[in-house]
Amino acid sequence: MQRQTAGLESVLASWPTSLPRKGAAVTAQGEQMVFANFSVSSGCILLERTTPDAMGGRVILLPIENLAVFKFTDTLSEKAIKDLGFHR
Numbered sequence: 877m878q879r880q881t882a883g884l885e886s887v888l889a890s891w892p893t894s895l896p897r898k899g900a901a902v903t904a905q906g907e908q909m910v911f912a913n914f915s916v917s918s919g920c921i922l923l924e925r926t927t928p929d930a931m932g933g934r935v936i937l938l939p940i941e942n943l944a945v946f947k948f949t950d951t952l953s954e955k956a957i958k959d960l961g962f963h964r
Contacts, residue, residue, distance in 0.1 A: 885940045888916045892959035895952075898926075901938070902945035909936060910949070916940075 891897060900910045901923055911923040921943060923936040957964070 884943060884946065885916065885919070887960055888914070888921060888940075888946070890961065891916075892956065894959065895956050896950060899949045900947040901943055902947070903938065904942045904944045906944075911936075 897913045898911060900908055901921075902908050909923055909929075910926050912926045913924040915922040919940050921938050921940055923938060925934050925936065928934050952960075
């Protein structure tokens, strides 16, 4: 899991400015969160929800190792995929 976490943190930390910082995140516990923005710090991601959760929470601080899936809600262009550091 450590290698996957390091890779995910690296991709999120070097996010291209041309790509919107929105999508959906799924935690290791299976909770899905739609977000409109995110920030990354050492080992953590701060997700800004589009709407509050049942408890009224809008901002979630999540350890990167608890992030199981990062979903893109927009279609990615070939350039965006390359800018994220991926190649086909």
